[in-house]
Structure formats: C-alpha cells, structure tokens
Amino acid sequence: MADPTLYTHAVRVRYAETDAMGVAHHSSCIAWLEEARIEALRSLGHSYAALEASGVLMPVIEINVQYRSSLRFDDVLTLVTQIEVHGPSRLGFQTRIECEGRLAILGHVTVAAVRPDGRPQRIPDALRSALTL
Amino acid sequence: MADPTLYTHAVRVRYAETDAMGVAHHSSCIAWLEEARIEALRSLGHSYAALEASGVLMPVIEINVQYRSSLRFDDVLTLVTQIEVHGPSRLGFQTRIECEGRLAILGHVTVAAVRPDGRPQRIPDALRSALTL
Amino acid sequence: MADPTLYTHAVRVRYAETDAMGVAHHSSCIAWLEEARIEALRSLGHSYAALEASGVLMPVIEINVQYRSSLRFDDVLTLVTQIEVHGPSRLGFQTRIECEGRLAILGHVTVAAVRPDGRPQRIPDALRSALTL
Amino acid sequence: MADPTLYTHAVRVRYAETDAMGVAHHSSCIAWLEEARIEALRSLGHSYAALEASGVLMPVIEINVQYRSSLRFDDVLTLVTQIEVHGPSRLGFQTRIECEGRLAILGHVTVAAVRPDGRPQRIPDALRSALTL
Numbered sequence: 001m002a003d004p005t006l007y008t009h010a011v012r013v014r015y016a017e018t019d020a021m022g023v024a025h026h027s028s029c030i031a032w033l034e035e036a037r038i039e040a041l042r043s044l045g046h047s048y049a050a051l052e053a054s055g056v057l058m059p060v061i062e063i064n065v066q067y068r069s070s071l072r073f074d075d076v077l078t079l080v081t082q083i084e085v086h087g088p089s090r091l092g093f094q095t096r097i098e099c100e101g102r103l104a105i106l107g108h109v110t111v112a113a114v115r116p117d118g119r120p121q122r123i124p125d126a127l128r129s130a131l132t133l
Numbered sequence: 134m135a136d137p138t139l140y141t142h143a144v145r146v147r148y149a150e151t152d153a154m155g156v157a158h159h160s161s162c163i164a165w166l167e168e169a170r171i172e173a174l175r176s177l178g179h180s181y182a183a184l185e186a187s188g189v190l191m192p193v194i195e196i197n198v199q200y201r202s203s204l205r206f207d208d209v210l211t212l213v214t215q216i217e218v219h220g221p222s223r224l225g226f227q228t229r230i231e232c233e234g235r236l237a238i239l240g241h242v243t244v245a246a247v248r249p250d251g252r253p254q255r256i257p258d259a260l261r262s263a264l265t266l
Numbered sequence: 267m268a269d270p271t272l273y274t275h276a277v278r279v280r281y282a283e284t285d286a287m288g289v290a291h292h293s294s295c296i297a298w299l300e301e302a303r304i305e306a307l308r309s310l311g312h313s314y315a316a317l318e319a320s321g322v323l324m325p326v327i328e329i330n331v332q333y334r335s336s337l338r339f340d341d342v343l344t345l346v347t348q349i350e351v352h353g354p355s356r357l358g359f360q361t362r363i364e365c366e367g368r369l370a371i372l373g374h375v376t377v378a379a380v381r382p383d384g385r386p387q388r389i390p391d392a393l394r395s396a397l398t399l
Numbered sequence: 400m401a402d403p404t405l406y407t408h409a410v411r412v413r414y415a416e417t418d419a420m421g422v423a424h425h426s427s428c429i430a431w432l433e434e435a436r437i438e439a440l441r442s443l444g445h446s447y448a449a450l451e452a453s454g455v456l457m458p459v460i461e462i463n464v465q466y467r468s469s470l471r472f473d474d475v476l477t478l479v480t481q482i483e484v485h486g487p488s489r490l491g492f493q494t495r496i497e498c499e500g501r502l503a504i505l506g507h508v509t510v511a512a513v514r515p516d517g518r519p520q521r522i523p524d525a526l527r528s529a530l531t532l
Contacts, residue, residue: 015304015314016160016297018153020206020451025149026459027433030426031282038281038340048281049340052419060425064463070517073153074304074315118469148437148447149430153318159326160296164415167293171414171473181414182473185286193292197330203384207437207448251336282426284419286472291415339419 005083005131007040013075023070029097030063033107036079037093044130056124058091058111066106075099085131089113089120138216138264140173146208156203162230163196166240169212170226177263189257191224191244199239208232218264222246222253271349271397273306279341289336295363296329299373302345303359310396322390324357324377332372341365351397355379355386404482404530406439412474422469428496429462432506435478436492443529455523457490457510465505474498484530488512488519 017028038048051058071077077097084092090112097105113123122128150161171181184191204210210230217225223245230238246256255261283294304314317324337343343363350358356378363371379389388394416427437447450457470476476496483491489511496504512522521527 014297015152015300016158018158019148020151020153020155021456021458022153022155023458025151026462027149027426027429030429031280034281034426047340049338052339057420059420059422059469060466062463062465063425064461066461067459070458072315073318074313147430148433154323154325156325159329160293160300163293163296164413167414180473182471185472190287192287192289192336193333195330195332196292197328199328200326203325205448206451207446281418282424284424285414286417286419286421288419288421291417293415 004044007036007043007081007083009036009039009079009081011035011077011079013071013073013077015073018073023072024075026065026067029065029105029107032077032079032097033063033065033093033095033109036081036095037109037111040081040083040093041127044127046127046130051124051127055116056121057114057116059114060109061090061112062110064108067104068106069099069102069104071097071099071104077104083131085123085128086110088122091123091131137177140169140176140214140216142169142172142212142214144168144210144212146204146206146210148206151206156205157208159198159200162198162238162240165210165212165230166196166198166226166228166242169214169228170242170244173214173216173226174260177260179260179263184257184260187257188249189254190247190249192247193242194223194245195243197241200237201239202232202235202237204230204232204237210237216264218256218261219243221255224256224264270310273302273309273347273349275302275305275345275347277301277343277345279337279339279343281339284339289338290341292331292333295331295371295373298343298345298363299329299331299359299361299375302347302361303375303377306347306349306359307393310393312393312396317390317393321382322387323380323382325380326375327356327378328376330374333370334372335365335368335370337363337365337370343370349397351389351394352376354388357389357397403443406435406442406480406482408435408438408478408480410434410476410478412470412472412476414472417472422471423474425464425466428464428504428506431476431478431496432462432464432492432494432508435480435494436508436510439480439482439492440526443526445526445529450523450526453523454515455520456513456515458513459508460489460511461509463507466503467505468498468501468503470496470498470503476503482530484522484527485509487521490522490530
C-alpha cells in the first residue's frame with residue numbers, strides 16, 4: 001500500500017532560475033520545495049489555498065538545504081517528499097531532489113500552523129489524520 | 134531648481150539576479166524598477182507602505198522594457214526615474230537604467246490607484262500636488 | 267490542421283510568486299512567459315538548451331506586458347503563445363495568459379538570435395522553416 | 400580594534416520580496432544573505448566578481464535558516480555576518496538579520512572554493528590571511 005506521507009512531484013528548471021555559474025541558483029530550490037509541499041498536501045486532499053482561506057496559515061520556520069550536485073536549465077527534477085508530524089502545531093517536510101537518478105539536493109523544511117494573527121494553532125485534525133493513518 | 138518628478142537611485146546587481154548567459158536575467162530589472170518607483174515616491178514625502186496602509190494600492194497595469202546592453206553581477210546601476218500623471222488615477226514612471234554611463238535598459242511602467250477591493254480611485258491630492266508643482 | 271506557430275502551455279501560480287497585495291506579483295509572469303516560449307520552441311522540435319549548446323543564444327530585447335486581471339496563488343493558468351518571425355534574426359512571442367476563461371495578462375516578447383559573443387546572427391534555418399511552413 | 404571577520408550590511412525589503420501572507424517570503428532572505436556575504440568579502444578587499452574572474456568560484460553547499468519573526472515590505476534590515484574558515488576549501492558565514500533591534504532571521508551558509516570545472520581548490524591565501532589575522 002502506498003505511504004500517504006510520501007509524495008513524488010516533478011519540476012523543470014526554468015532559465016530564470018539559473019545564475020552566472022551556468023547552473024540553478026541555490027535559492028531556486030526554495031520555491032521548488034514549497035511547490036512540492038503544496039502538491040504533497042493536495043495529494044492528501046488538503047489544498048493549502050483552502051487551508052489559508054479557513055484561517056490556517058503555515059509559515060516556514062526553518063529550512064536546511066544541502067546541495068550535492070549542480071542542476072542546469074531544462075533539467076527535469078524528481079522531488080520525493082516525506083511529511084512528518086512534529087508535535088501539535090508543526091510539520092516537517094523532507095525532500096530529495098534527484099535528476100536522472102542522481103541526488104542533487106536534500107531539503108528539510110519545518111512549518112508551523114498559525115492563525116491569521118500569527119498565534120500558533122493545532123494542525124487541523126483532518127490533516128493530522130491523513131498523515132498518521 | 135531640481136525637478137521634483139525626477140529621481141535618481143542606485144542598485145547593485147545581485148548574483149541571484151544573473152542567469153546562465155552570465156548576465157542579469159531580463160526579469161531582474163522589474164524589481165529594480167519597482168524599487169526606483171518606491172524611492173522616487175519617498176523622495177516626494179510619500180511612503181508607498183503608508184499609502185497602502187491608508188487604503189491606496191498602486192498595482193502595475195502595464196510595463197514596457199527595452200534591453201539595450203547587458204548587465205553583469207556586481208554592476209552598479211543608476212536609475213533615473215521621471216514620474217508623469219496620467220489622468221485622475223494613473224501614474225507613469227519612465228526609468229533609464231545606466232551602467233558606467235552606458236544606457237542599459239529603458240523601462241516604462243504604468244500603475245493605477247485602486248482601493249483595497251480593486252476599484253479605481255483618484256491619486257491622493259497630496260501626491261498629485263507633489264508631482265505637478 | 268494545427269497551426270505550428272501556436273502553442274498552449276499550463277502553469278500553476280506558486281506561493282513564492284505572490285506579493286503582499288495577495289495576488290501574483292507583476293514580475294512573476296516574466297518567468298511564465300519565458301517558460302511558455304521555451305515549451306513552444308520544444309513543441310516545434312527545437313530545444314532551447316540545444317540551441318544554446320550549438321551557439322545560438324536568444325536574449326530578450328523587449329517586453330510589453332498588460333495586466334488585465336489579478337491572479338492568485340494556486341490559480342491554474344493557460345498560456346497561448348503565437349510565434350512570429352521578425353526579420354532575419356528576431357522572433358516575437360505574443361502570449362495570452364488566461365485563468366478560468368478570463369484574460370489576465372497579455373505579453374509580447376521580442377528575442378534576438380546572437381552568437382555567444384553577443385553579435386547578431388540569423389535564426390537557424392531549421393527553426394525558421396518550422397515557423398513559416 | 401574591529402574584528403575583520405565581522406561585517407554589518409543593510410538591506411531594505413522589496414515589494415517583490417513579499418508574499419500573500421503580507422510578509423517577506425522565506426526565500427527572499429537567500430539573496431540578502433548572499434549580498435551580505437559578497438559585501439563582507441569586499442570589506443576585506445576581496446571582490447567576489449574578481450575571485451570568479453581569477454578562477455575561484457564559491458558555490459553554496461549548505462544553508463540553514465531559522466525564521467524568528469516576520470519582516471514586511473519597506474523594513475530596513477541589519478545583517479551582521481561572521482565569517483569562519485572551515486578547513487582548506489570551505490568558508491562558513493553566520494548572519495543575524497535584525498529589524499528595529501529585533502532578531503528576525505538566523506542564517507548559516509557554507510560555501511566551497513572550486514575551480515571553474517567544479518573540482519575543489521584551496522581558499523586563496525590572501526583571502527585566508529584576511530580572515531585569520
């Protein structure tokens with residue numbers, strides 16, 4: 001049975017995401033990791049847009065990214081994301097970014113559920129259930 | 134007497150703003166033009182942050198950018214911006230971006246004053262006065 | 267018969283592409299337009315990465331963008347791009363960006379074929395043929 | 400005597416760097432941290448552009464960023480960067496980003512000196528000396 005907390009997403013490197021070294025700039029993967037998180041949540045039936053509309057914001061509180069090999073314009077990337085529940089209000093997303101079977105980037109991102117005013121809140125039960133079944 | 138509608142601003146090209154051609158990506162100047170507009174308004178005593186807080190938003194409705202010569206990482210740019218009043222609710226910003234005396238980019242940006250709900254509104258009188266004296 | 271110079275591409279608005287007005291920042295579409303151009307060329311059998319590798323660079327020399335309605339995070343956009351040959355060394359790309367049947371952005375981008383040293387060169391014959399059949 | 404390995408730099412949050420939460424997007428600080436590194440090296444007499452021209456590239460191999468409080472459009476940020484030598488070919492940059500005396504972001508970035516072909520090389524002696532005096 002497929003692990004509901006594991007999600008695979010594909011991204012192609014944009015020209016705008018490259019830099020003068022001829023490779024993807026190290027900041028570019030931050031938006032890819034975000035896109036992978038959002039698609040991982042969608043695959044569980046949870047639209048992040050709908051979460052925000054319902055008053056659940058999930059700002060990033062920490063990122064750790066290790067760059068193992070360079071990526072170039074037009075490379076097609078595979079992002080495999082594992083979601084972990086970290087206590088009542090935090091989620092961790094571990095993403096491996098691979099290109100043609102080669103590990104390129106390891107990204108760990110922690111988000112915290114907060115109210116629109118910034119105060120912490122619990123991860124919604126329906127989302128928590130989807131992640132812990 | 135200095136022309137209050139003319140403002141000179143400096144920007145240095147960031148590494149993150151370059152691309153695999155080894156030059157500044159053509160999208161990078163959009164944020165520089167925006168920064169120049171905001172500083173030009175500030176020089177007239179109008180903080181764009183304060184305008185937004187007072188309910189005056191100024192989304193961009195049209196841009197035209199001509200790229201005349203390439204810019205590289207670490208280049209120091211001079212942006213000379215001329216502000217024009219275009220009717221009751223629109224402003225035009227014409228910006229010349231130069232590097233070491235050479236014309237690099239010509240940017241024309243039109244913004245429209247709108248309310249937070251998106252409906253058009255007049256340019257605030259104080260700002261209009263600052264631009265037409 | 268399908269018009270080979272017309273290409274439809276889809277993009278979803280990233281959270282990173284939004285701004286404090288709650289909509290896609292006006293600079294975000296520059297990368298979408300670029301992605302649409304690259305996919306339009308690919309659909310004609312011309313990889314832009316391969317063009318660059320063969321010594322044909324196509325920097326942008328002019329952009330004109332009209333913003334007709336706002337786009338939000340997670341919106342799925344349809345970009346319909348028409349390619350036009352503008353003389354021996356230039357291509358024009360006219361792109362309509364629509365969201366749920368509503369016109370959001372009109373973008374016109376002109377690129378020029380240049381050698382790696384920046385001197386103009388002719389559009390490669392194979393690409394020109396693909397565009398004028 | 401001033402610590403040559405400690406450098407203070409200022410940045411103002413651009414509108415383009417905000418997101419739909421109304422604050423600076425978490426990816427925006429990656430370019431600020433890069434700008435702070437480059438200005439810190441310049442303060443030691445080492446232009447990163449000149450380093451690259453001499454065949455010394457310094458790609459980022461790891462970043463860790465902790466987000467402590469939100470930043471908004473137009474905020475003026477103070478970035479205090481400490482440079483550390485990590486072995487023969489790596490440098491670590493620890494940056495505190497503060498806004499009005501409040502800690503906003505802690506960023507740790509590791510770069511590796513490489514040749515244009517990507518093979519590791521030693522940090523140039525002149526730069527190493529400037530950092531260890």
